[in-house]
Amino acid sequence: MYFIKRALKYIKNKKGKTFLLGIIFLIIANFVLAGLLVYDATVKAQEQTRISIGANVSYQLAIEGILEDNQKGALNKEEFNSLRAAFTGEITTSEKLTEKGAPTYSNMMKAINSEYVASYDMTVSMDVTANDLAQYSQTSNSNDSHAFDMKLFADVNPMDFADENVMLMDGRLATSEEIMNGDPVVLIEEQVASINDLKIGDMIAVEASTLDDEVVSLELQVIGIYTSEEEVDQKMVSRGGNTTLPQNRFYVPFNILKTIGFTQNEMDHILIPNNVIRLKDPLFMDVYKEKIEEQLPLKYGNLDANDALYNSIMGPIEKLGSIAQIMVIIIAVAGASIIGLITALTVNERKEEIGIMLAVGESKVKIVTQFVLEVTIIALMAFMLSSFTGSIIGDKVSETVLDSDMLSPTQENAMSMRMFTPGRNMGKAVMPGNVKNDAVIEKQDIHTQLNIMVLLQLFGLGLLLSIISTILPSLYVMRFNPKQILINRNS
Incomplete structure (x- = not known):
């Protein structure tokens, strides 16, 4: 040494x-x-x-794939009209959408069937009429309309509440059992509750239309009263009326559609344009998207994890x-x-x-x-x-x-x-x-x-x-x- x-x-x-x-x-x-x-x-x-940025993924409709198929003539008139109806705010059901990987109910069930998923929510809106209730209006003019927007949700902490656009003021949110069973419970906005003198436990009657334009009556129990901080484009209000205001919105469990009369087949192929899939960890994002893209033919759909902002x-x-x-x-x-x-x-x-x-x-x-x-x-x-x-x-x-x-x-x-x-x-x-x-x-x-x-x-x-x-x-x-x-x- x-x-x-x-x-x-x-x-x-x-x-x-x-x-x-x-x-x-x-x-x-x-x-x-x-x-x-x-x-x-x-x-x-x-x-x-x-x-x-978060551990949330949105399963969105891929407009590019639809336009491409339409230009190629791969969509018939009925299918194209069904898709066009979705853009005007109507409920859309289509097997074609499901086959092409659009965010339909059955495809959503496949997307959330993953070890990486913690929870999910999906919302669909439909017009209902409540003849005994007065709408909220931004103007002082009298308003005789009784149309409301019924927004369906599938999570115990609905998307709008989770994003803090809407806050619960009184009562409670729906339980997982109520959501699963599609129980007739509803959350209403505090100003509509005040106008109509409604409180927790009261019943309200509404009428909804099925895909076959059949009118179905529902009795909904008020379980919660909320306030909304959502800002609405005034152009949208001028086109759609007071129904587009968040104050005139009812939050109801998604599976109420079965009570209204939607068949299981219609439920499977209903388009779910607004949804969120919450992962257990943000770092699972890439592997989750990769596995789901292997399972679903995402021609009419894509998984967006806010990649544009991230990049x-x-x-x-x-x-x-x-x-x-x-x-x-x-x-x-x-x-x-x-x-x-x-x-x-x-x-x-x-x-x-x-x-x-x-x-x-x-x-x-x-x-x-x-x-x-x-x-x-x-x-x-x-x-x-x-x-x-x-x-x-x-x-x-x-x-x-x-x-x-x-x-x-x-x-x-x-x-x-x-x-x-x-x-x-x-x-x-x-x-x-x-x-x-x-x-x-x-x-x-x-x-x-x-x-x-x-x-x-x-x-x-x-x-x-x-x-x-x-x-x-x-x-x-x-x-x-x-x-x-x-x-x-x-x-």
């Missing part, structure tokens, strides 16, 4: 060379650590962004991660080349020392190991010091790059996806998760943080760098002839 003592003695005696080599390694280590930290931060930022946010972060990777590679290659050149020059200067060691019987392997050990010790010391300064450089690098124009997302990616849905039943654009429609992402802050994994990567890379950059030029020792070296020395 004498070669270890020689390595330590050389480092101590050659302070100038040791200092120079240490400075070079420190510079390399700082930039390598900065790159590793930035890349590690971008990976964590991607996970955090997906979590902040617009993640574009700059992913680019920063790529820059960090490239920076590490360039610095490592350049550093190895510089250290290799310095080692080659050092070995050439130490010919006499090498000749003497060979002459006294020291093996060439131990001599090479000594040179590698000298550089490795210096490298590890430098890389250890860089752990205090590399994070500062990493923060500066990420801040500078993110502030530059080179990472600005394109206008197309920066706009979140909104689905053109003119009918009431189609609803507004669904933004899965808790991200608001008007969310604007101006800047992503990437905060680097030193952790054990990054340190292991740093020291592993430093060890590899010092060995590779030293061992190659040190192999030149194998060519040396001790006798010739000593003869040249004496001549």
Whole structure:
């Protein structure tokens, strides 16, 4: 083990060379650590962004596929009229939609039959008449209309309530048993309740039409009173009347359709334009979508996890991660080349020392190991010091790059996806998760943080760098002839 003592003695005696080599390694280590930290931060930022956007998926109608089939003549007149009716807010049932993977009831049941799904909700709206109730109106004019919007839901925490567009003021929400059985229970808006002097436990009579235009009477028990903060487009109100106002909306369990008279076949093929599938973890998003796309022929449907917004946010972060990777590679290659050149020059200067060691019987392997050990010790010391300064450089690098124009997302990616849905039943654009429609992402802050994994990567890379950059030029020792070296020395 004498070669270890020689390595330590050389480092101590050659302070100038040791200092120079240490400075070079420190510079390399700082930039390598900065790159590793930035890349590690971008990976964590991607996970955090997906979590902040949410674990919700919307199963939407794919307009492009329908238009494509219509242009090709693949849709007959009846099927096309059925689809057109959906855009005007009417309830639509079609086997064609189910076969082509549109978000119908039976396809929804397949989509939620997954180990990754925590819960789901689906809503359909239909017009009902309540002759004994007065509508809410935004104007002071008297209103003799008795038409209301009955919105069906399938979850104990309906979509509008979960998104906090609607808040329960009195009473309760429907139980899972009531939803499953399609019990005749209803939640009404507080202003309609006030106008009609309704309270929890009261009964209201409504009339609804089946697909065959048969009028069915229903007695609904008020179990909850809510208030709505939903904003409605006034153009929609002028076209659809007060029925489109959230105040004139009744929330009723989805399976009430069976009570109204919908057959199981009609239920299976009813279009569910507004739905949400809540996953157990946002990080299951990609694998869930992949598995469902294998099960369903999504010609007329697609799974939207708010990917447009996610991509617009993640574009700059992913680019920063790529820059960090490239920076590490360039610095490592350049550093190895510089250290290799310095080692080659050092070995050439130490010919006499090498000749003497060979002459006294020291093996060439131990001599090479000594040179590698000298550089490795210096490298590890430098890389250890860089752990205090590399994070500062990493923060500066990420801040500078993110502030530059080179990472600005394109206008197309920066706009979140909104689905053109003119009918009431189609609803507004669904933004899965808790991200608001008007969310604007101006800047992503990437905060680097030193952790054990990054340190292991740093020291592993430093060890590899010092060995590779030293061992190659040190192999030149194998060519040396001790006798010739000593003869040249004496001549």
